[in-house]
Amino acid sequence: MTATGHAIIGTIIAAKVGNPYLAVPLALASHVAADIIPHWDTATNRKSKGKDRVLTETIFDIALGFLLSYAILTFFFPNTNFLYALLMIFVSQSFDWLMAPYYFFHINMPPFTWAYQLQKKFDSELDAPWGIVTQVAAVLVVLFLAVLL
Ligand SMILES: [Zn+2]
Secondary structure, three states, X not given: OXXXXXXXXXXXXXXXXXXXHHHHHHHHHHHHHHHHOOEOOOOOOHHHHOHHHHHHHHHHXXXXXXXXXXXXHXXXXXXXXXXXXXHHHHHHXXXXXXXXXXXHHXXXXXXXXXXXXXXXXXXXXXXXXXXXXXXXXXXXXXXXXXXXX
Protein backbone atom coordinates (compact mmCIF):
# COMPACT_ATOMS: atom_id res chain seq x y z
CA MET A 1 0.00 0.00 0.00
CA THR A 2 1.06 3.61 -0.46
CA ALA A 3 2.66 5.47 2.44
CA THR A 4 -0.47 7.65 2.30
CA GLY A 5 -2.79 4.67 2.87
CA HIS A 6 -0.67 3.39 5.78
CA ALA A 7 -0.52 6.92 7.28
CA ILE A 8 -4.30 7.36 7.25
CA ILE A 9 -4.86 3.96 8.86
CA GLY A 10 -2.21 4.81 11.48
CA THR A 11 -3.93 8.12 12.17
CA ILE A 12 -7.28 6.39 12.68
CA ILE A 13 -5.70 3.82 15.03
CA ALA A 14 -4.21 6.70 17.06
CA ALA A 15 -7.61 8.42 17.18
CA LYS A 16 -9.50 5.31 18.31
CA VAL A 17 -6.99 3.42 20.45
CA GLY A 18 -5.51 5.49 23.25
CA ASN A 19 -3.56 2.61 24.79
CA PRO A 20 -0.17 2.37 23.02
CA TYR A 21 0.31 -1.26 24.10
CA LEU A 22 -2.74 -2.05 21.99
CA ALA A 23 -2.24 0.56 19.27
CA VAL A 24 1.34 -0.40 18.34
CA PRO A 25 0.61 -4.10 17.61
CA LEU A 26 -2.57 -3.03 15.83
CA ALA A 27 -0.64 -0.56 13.67
CA LEU A 28 1.93 -3.25 12.79
CA ALA A 29 -0.83 -5.73 11.92
CA SER A 30 -2.59 -3.05 9.85
CA HIS A 31 0.48 -2.79 7.62
CA VAL A 32 0.31 -6.49 6.76
CA ALA A 33 -3.49 -6.45 6.34
CA ALA A 34 -3.35 -3.38 4.08
CA ASP A 35 -0.58 -4.87 1.93
CA ILE A 36 -2.48 -8.15 1.46
CA ILE A 37 -5.23 -6.21 -0.34
CA PRO A 38 -4.15 -6.03 -4.02
CA HIS A 39 -2.92 -2.46 -4.46
CA TRP A 40 -0.90 0.00 -6.50
CA ASP A 41 1.95 1.85 -4.85
CA THR A 42 4.95 3.91 -5.93
CA ALA A 43 7.05 0.74 -6.41
CA THR A 44 4.55 -0.82 -8.84
CA ASN A 45 6.15 -1.07 -12.31
CA ARG A 46 9.54 -0.22 -10.75
CA LYS A 47 11.41 -1.94 -13.61
CA SER A 48 10.00 0.36 -16.30
CA LYS A 49 9.93 3.44 -14.02
CA GLY A 50 13.43 3.22 -12.61
CA LYS A 51 14.42 3.66 -8.96
CA ASP A 52 14.89 7.44 -9.19
CA ARG A 53 11.29 7.99 -10.19
CA VAL A 54 10.12 5.53 -7.54
CA LEU A 55 12.07 7.51 -4.92
CA THR A 56 10.65 10.85 -6.10
CA GLU A 57 7.09 9.52 -6.08
CA THR A 58 7.65 7.93 -2.67
CA ILE A 59 8.76 11.25 -1.15
CA PHE A 60 5.62 12.86 -2.59
CA ASP A 61 3.55 9.93 -1.26
CA ILE A 62 4.98 10.33 2.27
CA ALA A 63 4.28 14.09 2.21
CA LEU A 64 0.71 13.53 0.96
CA GLY A 65 0.20 11.00 3.77
CA PHE A 66 1.13 13.52 6.45
CA LEU A 67 -1.04 16.20 4.83
CA LEU A 68 -4.16 14.01 4.60
CA SER A 69 -3.57 12.62 8.09
CA TYR A 70 -3.40 16.16 9.46
CA ALA A 71 -6.66 17.02 7.66
CA ILE A 72 -8.38 13.87 9.00
CA LEU A 73 -7.22 14.64 12.55
CA THR A 74 -8.44 18.24 12.27
CA PHE A 75 -11.86 17.42 10.81
CA PHE A 76 -12.77 14.11 12.45
CA PHE A 77 -10.59 13.54 15.52
CA PRO A 78 -9.47 16.95 16.87
CA ASN A 79 -8.98 15.57 20.40
CA THR A 80 -6.23 13.19 19.33
CA ASN A 81 -2.72 13.99 20.50
CA PHE A 82 -0.74 15.05 17.46
CA LEU A 83 2.57 13.44 18.47
CA TYR A 84 0.79 10.20 19.33
CA ALA A 85 -0.78 10.19 15.86
CA LEU A 86 2.62 10.89 14.32
CA LEU A 87 4.09 7.92 16.20
CA MET A 88 1.30 5.61 14.99
CA ILE A 89 1.80 6.81 11.42
CA PHE A 90 5.47 5.80 11.62
CA VAL A 91 4.61 2.45 13.23
CA SER A 92 2.01 1.78 10.52
CA GLN A 93 4.62 2.51 7.85
CA SER A 94 7.52 0.92 9.72
CA PHE A 95 8.06 -2.12 7.47
CA ASP A 96 8.50 0.22 4.51
CA TRP A 97 10.85 2.58 6.40
CA LEU A 98 12.88 -0.47 7.46
CA MET A 99 13.30 -1.82 3.96
CA ALA A 100 14.03 1.59 2.37
CA PRO A 101 17.82 1.60 3.05
CA TYR A 102 18.12 -1.73 1.25
CA TYR A 103 15.61 -0.94 -1.47
CA PHE A 104 16.77 2.54 -2.44
CA PHE A 105 20.40 2.64 -1.31
CA HIS A 106 21.42 -1.03 -1.58
CA ILE A 107 22.46 -1.30 2.06
CA ASN A 108 22.54 -5.05 1.99
CA MET A 109 22.27 -6.02 5.67
CA PRO A 110 19.71 -6.89 8.33
CA PRO A 111 17.26 -5.61 9.44
CA PHE A 112 16.76 -3.87 6.08
CA THR A 113 17.04 -7.07 4.05
CA TRP A 114 14.76 -8.87 6.55
CA ALA A 115 12.08 -6.20 6.16
CA TYR A 116 12.30 -6.53 2.39
CA GLN A 117 12.15 -10.34 2.38
CA LEU A 118 9.29 -10.35 4.89
CA GLN A 119 7.20 -7.89 2.90
CA LYS A 120 7.60 -9.88 -0.30
CA LYS A 121 5.62 -12.67 1.39
CA PHE A 122 2.41 -10.66 1.82
CA ASP A 123 2.65 -7.68 -0.54
CA SER A 124 0.06 -8.01 -3.29
CA GLU A 125 0.39 -5.80 -6.37
CA LEU A 126 -2.38 -4.59 -8.66
CA ASP A 127 -1.71 -1.92 -11.25
CA ALA A 128 -3.61 1.39 -11.50
CA PRO A 129 -6.45 2.21 -11.79
CA TRP A 130 -7.88 -0.80 -9.92
CA GLY A 131 -4.96 -0.94 -7.51
CA ILE A 132 -5.85 2.60 -6.46
CA VAL A 133 -9.59 1.92 -6.28
CA THR A 134 -9.10 -1.04 -3.87
CA GLN A 135 -6.92 1.08 -1.65
CA VAL A 136 -9.18 4.14 -1.53
CA ALA A 137 -12.14 1.83 -0.81
CA ALA A 138 -10.26 0.07 2.02
CA VAL A 139 -9.19 3.35 3.63
CA LEU A 140 -12.69 4.86 3.30
CA VAL A 141 -14.30 1.80 4.94
CA VAL A 142 -11.90 2.10 7.89
CA LEU A 143 -12.52 5.87 8.14
CA PHE A 144 -16.33 5.51 8.00
CA LEU A 145 -16.29 2.82 10.67
CA ALA A 146 -14.01 4.93 12.86
CA VAL A 147 -16.20 8.03 12.54
CA LEU A 148 -19.48 6.13 13.07
CA LEU A 149 -18.47 3.80 15.90
ZN1 LIG B 1 4.36 -2.67 3.00
